Amino acid sequence: MPGILKSVRIKSNNICYGPEPDVDDEVEQYLTIAATGRVWFSARNYNQYLNDDGFCRKKQIGIGKWKAEFLLSLFSNLPQVQEFITDVGFYEIEFRYDDGECEKNVGPLIGNVFSHAYGNEADVDLTRLLRRYIPVYGLWVFDTSTSPDYEGKKAVYLFAESWEKFFENPDSNIKFEEEFGRDCQELGFQMDCGEKFVSECKKLGCETSYGDGMKEAVAKINDIEIIGSGIFSYWRGLTHWDYMYHLGPEECGVFLCLLRRLKELSQKK
Structure with missing residues (x-):
């Protein structure tokens, strides 16, 4: 069994089958949430993605331990396997524990990622909750198909x-x-x-x-x-x-x- 969850890193990649993106199109986002309450966001456009160099956006935010620890508890309760669809973008969650262990979870970038805080029914929409907690314009997290900035x-x-x-x-x-x-x-x-x-x-x-x-x-x-x-x-x-x-x-x-x-x-x- 892994130790205590200390942080999660979410990579949201919106490259899928279809026309090739323009070089300035934002195609990948990264979001790291630490138990300390610190949050790091960054994003790459297509040119930066191809060259694996640079970012078109970066932001650091403090949400406080109270919120961060609650979010991490929700991530701890996520199902380990998500349905994978090949013709859409994908997300990858990296779970980092205090004992040095690391686990990953991958799924399609179409939303429907739910967890639970109380009881056993997965009823909390994590995309919606993260957009409410984290003031970043155009935050995808697990879904690019909805308008993100007020939806939360x-x-x-x-x-x-x-x-x-x-x-x-x-x-x-x-x-x-x-x-x-x-x-x-x-x-x-x-x-x-x-x-x-x-x-x-x-x-x-x-x-x-x-x-x-x-x-x-x-x-x-x-x-x-x-x-x-x-x-x-x-x-x-x-x-x-x-x-x-x-x-x-x-x-x-x-x-x-x-x-x-x-x-x-x-x-x-």
Whole structure:
């Protein structure tokens, strides 16, 4: 068994059967994510690819350990074998472990790469999640067939918009206990018992978890993932730890505050 996963390197190659690319066409991207929270991106055009020299784009980003470790846990849960298709581009994932071991996984560049964080059902779209986490224009990861630059946030916006309507007028016919948590899980929100969200709120003057001062603190948080984790964790605490819970005005107010902030952060600009 390998040791602890310390980093992944994803190579996305978009060369396939068909017309030869122009020399300036971007044909290969490289993305490395380390457990420290550092991310490195680079890309080559066709001329650079043929000569194995130089890059047309390079960028370094810090996403923090909280996000990086969650991403690596999702990569650890990926199936080891992906379907291979010969007439499209391909991706190659290199898994690097702390004991020096290295493993690889290869698949077609057509999306449909799913993993799981909770339970055993692979329901988190890794392409969409990585595009949300990593602010790089035109990031392929595992898919070149969709518009990448807003696609990662669009699903968050639609989630927030849909559930905002529910909490404005709660409907007992909607399976809140099942469907809300499932939606959070599929979006790739972290459920860390509110630890990250509460910590950020306290830094901004909110001393009580989901209590007084939360609205003002939330308005200052500019990170979709922290708000998403806060709302997922609040749902979990309400539905799994408080057997006498009900969706009263106070509870709905917390959800609405967080959902409306998610809408603001994920709307198309």
